[in-house]
Amino acid sequence: MLYHLYEAQRSLMEPFADFARAVSKLYGNGSMFSQLPMAQRVAAGYDLIYRLGKDYEKPEFGIQSVQVDGAEVVIHEIVEVDKPFCQLRRFKRYTDDPEVLNTLKNQPVVLIVAPLSGHYATLLRDTVRTMLQGHKVYITDWKNARTVPLSEGEFHLDDYINDVEQFIRHVQAEYGNCHVMSVCQPTVPVLAAISLMASRGETTPLTMTMMGGPIDARRSPTAVNNLAMNKSFEWFENNVIYRVPQGFPGEGRRVYPGFLQHTGFVAMNPDRHATSHYDYFKDLVKGDDASAEAHRKFYDEYNAVLDMDADYYLETIRTVFQEFKLVDGTWDVRNEDGAIERVRPQDIRTTALLTVEGELDDISGSGQTRAAHDLCTQIPAEHREHFEVQGAGHYGIFSGRRWRDMVYPKVRAFIATHDAPQKRDDTPLAAEDVRRSNAVATPARAEPVAPVSAKHVAVPASAPTRAPAAPRKAVARKAATSPTPARKAAKAAPAETVAAAPARKSAPRRATKA
Numbered sequence: 001m002l003y004h005l006y007e008a009q010r011s012l013m014e015p016f017a018d019f020a021r022a023v024s025k026l027y028g029n030g031s032m033f034s035q036l037p038m039a040q041r042v043a044a045g046y047d048l049i050y051r052l053g054k055d056y057e058k059p060e061f062g063i064q065s066v067q068v069d070g071a072e073v074v075i076h077e078i079v080e081v082d083k084p085f086c087q088l089r090r091f092k093r094y095t096d097d098p099e100v101l102n103t104l105k106n107q108p109v110v111l112i113v114a115p116l117s118g119h120y121a122t123l124l125r126d127t128v129r130t131m132l133q134g135h136k137v138y139i140t141d142w143k144n145a146r147t148v149p150l151s152e153g154e155f156h157l158d159d160y161i162n163d164v165e166q167f168i169r170h171v172q173a174e175y176g177n178c179h180v181m182s183v184c185q186p187t188v189p190v191l192a193a194i195s196l197m198a199s200r201g202e203t204t205p206l207t208m209t210m211m212g213g214p215i216d217a218r219r220s221p222t223a224v225n226n227l228a229m230n231k232s233f234e235w236f237e238n239n240v241i242y243r244v245p246q247g248f249p250g251e252g253r254r255v256y257p258g259f260l261q262h263t264g265f266v267a268m269n270p271d272r273h274a275t276s277h278y279d280y281f282k283d284l285v286k287g288d289d290a291s292a293e294a295h296r297k298f299y300d301e302y303n304a305v306l307d308m309d310a311d312y313y314l315e316t317i318r319t320v321f322q323e324f325k326l327v328d329g330t331w332d333v334r335n336e337d338g339a340i341e342r343v344r345p346q347d348i349r350t351t352a353l354l355t356v357e358g359e360l361d362d363i364s365g366s367g368q369t370r371a372a373h374d375l376c377t378q379i380p381a382e383h384r385e386h387f388e389v390q391g392a393g394h395y396g397i398f399s400g401r402r403w404r405d406m407v408y409p410k411v412r413a414f415i416a417t418h419d420a421p422q423k424r425d426d427t428p429l430a431a432e433d434v435r436r437s438n439a440v441a442t443p444a445r446a447e448p449v450a451p452v453s454a455k456h457v458a459v460p461a462s463a464p465t466r467a468p469a470a471p472r473k474a475v476a477r478k479a480a481t482s483p484t485p486a487r488k489a490a491k492a493a494p495a496e497t498v499a500a501a502p503a504r505k506s507a508p509r510r511a512t513k514a
Helices: 002-028 040-055 098-105 119-130 157-175 187-200 223-230 233-239 258-268 269-288 290-300 310-322 399-417 431-436
Strands: 065-068 073-082 086-094 109-111 137-140 179-183 207-211 254-256 332-334 340-342 354-358 384-389
Touching: 002 187, 040 269, 065 098, 073 157, 073 258, 086 098, 098 223, 109 119, 109 157, 119 137, 119 179, 119 290, 119 399, 137 157, 137 354, 157 187, 157 384, 179 187, 187 207, 187 310, 187 340, 207 332, 207 399, 223 310, 254 310, 258 269, 269 290, 354 399
Parallel strands: 109 137, 109 179, 179 207, 207 354, 354 384
Antiparallel strands: 065 073, 073 086, 086 137, 332 340
């Protein structure tokens, strides 16, 4: 019912927001009204009302070009895999400079796993733009659950992990190897996905970079952690889960609504947001267009939120913040074939690990991300590093000046140290070729993380890596590129993998793109 009331309120506010925008333009666009006393204040006031009342849609990445070795390289977005709840988006780079083209072709390929925790993947726009200067970049672009029809079935935390595995395989099939970067929420499912791949003997990424994520939320708990840990599972299910109302493709789907998430974001720092909006008003009055535009860009992103599928959200709360299954070694995941597998980070051996934390992070506290080193005990110490960013908050480790000047150089050097030759071919890779290409280089590196204790790993030595198959709880996935009809809402057979899907459709390869 709350969702219906919110939509009614939003529909009611829309004409008032449009009116406020019109009045703001009337008093601020050089018309006869702009010559009246206090006209600039009136225009600024109505502009603020408009921005407080408008509906914020999903922003575009909007990355048109980047500089690589001093040359401008054009960027074109391509959706390579389109799954019910997520798209794998590639940022393809084009140039007509032969030297720059050769540089682009030899750069590492990185899969960025964006958070599914309220905001869209475009929150990582600055991350992507910076990475494109030295890497081939893919990103997971999670969809708003209210736009996914019920016919597509449910979406569980297990499905999230399975999707990440499929995306890794897709990129590996294209290049022979890849590097993975996860920011905030996905650090946990990404570590689970790579652990499961390692346990099966699959090729794992060359490196995994984990930034500001709740690997062990018990360490230095923040206000966000405390809320998740101190409220019961039933409280979340009864108080934040609603059904999508009529008028949306996902009508009837149980979700954690984006508007509730946004309310929670603002409630964490209400004074800061109030001050920011007042400063915006003052900037408009005094004509500081640069500061006003910076405010608009930030809040266009911050206020754009998506609904999360209820099953995925509730399972994340229970698994990560209440039962700590990853660090306790008790996490079982249902794979694409319906079999239950135990998540064992200690099985990862050939993937180098870099963890990044912000000194002032108020979302994922100090030590929560570094805990990954306590779990990945079989990764040699010389292939593990930890970096704490002095003076950085949560957003500062992946966006802004500290990201560009402090974090990115560290990430770039770490990836370069462990990179391997790519096999870029239109023919399928043989299993042995892929396995060889995944070998981790072993040059000496400064500041390695010393061997760490495995005291947080509670998996018994006799724990099986796979349990007997059980009926699948979530409905099966159809491959995104498959021509078969939409999945039935009933429980179904195991899904196909991306690796088995038909080759993607794209423009013919030319000598001017990489």
